[in-house]
Amino acid sequence: MDHADSRKVWIALTAGAVLAIVALLGAWPAGNGARAGAANTPAANGAGGPAHSPRSCGTWSENGTAAATAVVSDRTIRDCVLVGTDWVMTTVGGPTGSANVGVLRCGGNASCAAGVRDPAGYARWQWFQPAGVTGGATILAINGTTLILDVGGQQISFNPGNDHFATETEN
Amino acid sequence: MKLRHIKPAGHGRRAIAITAIALGGLWAVAGPASLAFAQSPKPNHHFLDWRPSVFNTRSSQGVVVEGVGSGRCLYSFSSVEKATLRYVKAKKPVWSEFSPQSHCASLASYKSMIHSLIHYVESREASRAKTYWAGIMLDEEPGFGFSVSSYIALNKYAIAQTEKLPGLTFVSTEDATWSGAWTQRQYDNIVHGTVAAPQVYNSYMVRITNNSHQSENLVTVNPAMPAPFNSASYVLGRVKGSPYLGAFGTKSNTHWYNVWQSQ
Numbered sequence: 001m002d003h004a005d006s007r008k009v010w011i012a013l014t015a016g017a018v019l020a021i022v023a024l025l026g027a028w029p030a031g032n033g034a035r036a037g038a039a040n041t042p043a044a045n046g047a048g049g050p051a052h053s054p055r056s057c058g059t060w061s062e063n064g065t066a067a068a069t070a071v072v073s074d075r076t077i078r079d080c081v082l083v084g085t086d087w088v089m090t091t092v093g094g095p096t097g098s099a100n101v102g103v104l105r106c107g108g109n110a111s112c113a114a115g116v117r118d119p120a121g122y123a124r125w126q127w128f129q130p131a132g133v134t135g136g137a138t139i140l141a142i143n144g145t146t147l148i149l150d151v152g153g154q155q156i157s158f159n160p161g162n163d164h165f166a167t168e169t170e171n
Numbered sequence: 172m173k174l175r176h177i178k179p180a181g182h183g184r185r186a187i188a189i190t191a192i193a194l195g196g197l198w199a200v201a202g203p204a205s206l207a208f209a210q211s212p213k214p215n216h217h218f219l220d221w222r223p224s225v226f227n228t229r230s231s232q233g234v235v236v237e238g239v240g241s242g243r244c245l246y247s248f249s250s251v252e253k254a255t256l257r258y259v260k261a262k263k264p265v266w267s268e269f270s271p272q273s274h275c276a277s278l279a280s281y282k283s284m285i286h287s288l289i290h291y292v293e294s295r296e297a298s299r300a301k302t303y304w305a306g307i308m309l310d311e312e313p314g315f316g317f318s319v320s321s322y323i324a325l326n327k328y329a330i331a332q333t334e335k336l337p338g339l340t341f342v343s344t345e346d347a348t349w350s351g352a353w354t355q356r357q358y359d360n361i362v363h364g365t366v367a368a369p370q371v372y373n374s375y376m377v378r379i380t381n382n383s384h385q386s387e388n389l390v391t392v393n394p395a396m397p398a399p400f401n402s403a404s405y406v407l408g409r410v411k412g413s414p415y416l417g418a419f420g421t422k423s424n425t426h427w428y429n430v431w432q433s434q
Contacts, residue, residue, distance in 0.1 A: 055395070135314050141220070150272055153316025
């Protein structure tokens, strides 16, 4: 391959690289972010969002982070959600006898309830488990301020306002 | 110079140049995600959870009637039946969901519920059901008190019940697992033959989903999870394969994902 040919190849490769950079700066965000993430989300489709759009727990609740490990080090965080002004976290996969429903009460502290910063800086986690029931907890649904949980194969409602577990059988 | 040792013919050099431009062009058009994992084509419609007592046709393109455990637990089976039928009559794409838990009902009872629900809907609105009733969604998890083999049996039963129906009505599995719970193989065996609707709430479930060999996934996202997993676009960009496909009475095929919500 002579010098001229090499040059042609490098020009072609450079052109490809330039197109790729254009993609990185422009096409990708429009394709991956805006369409699926915004235009089709309930809030963005012009039809109104979910009745109680849940506030995302911050990265402090992500399994493996230092903040999350400080909250639970021996089990997996399954769910995390703000209910009223209380953060509620459920866990699975822990030792037998673990309490798997965590509540952190923000009260009137808006910064705590915002969820951006680790709320453990404002209040402490309290852990609960329904009496006589062992096993991990999963949030199945939320009805107002009442959570419908599965705890160890049992469907149990939980009111974080008063830490009360109940078995409900009627809609 | 190393390039001097490559001696392609004249047309070979041209091919290299064209290939380089084509690769760059592909990247430019489809984005880097096309070279990594991403749902393709990109889902453009979503289902949204509502409890049976809520009738909402405006917040999303499709609906999931969230029956949770039913049986001895919330919500009543009849409320799931009625809500499903109401959406079908309204020509709204709808899944009917249960979260089978051993303390709510036996495996036989869940099979009976599936059978009864099919009869209820098909006997009242068969014509619209074949177009708008997506089918039965089962939320199955390691902690719910049923064994892997029980869930496999339940899913096989549901598949057998729905595959003979006309139209698109079928079975989806909105399943999740975590470290120390179901293995990849167990997850694969449970969702096999269904429309998998994995709860992709963390990196662990991204791996499970991408290794599951399901050609199609109805990815379930949860806006309450910590960022970036609260973002549908992020989650859909990390899951490979095709999204769930369903026309639901439209003239063009639509591609779907599923959103869990606080109700």
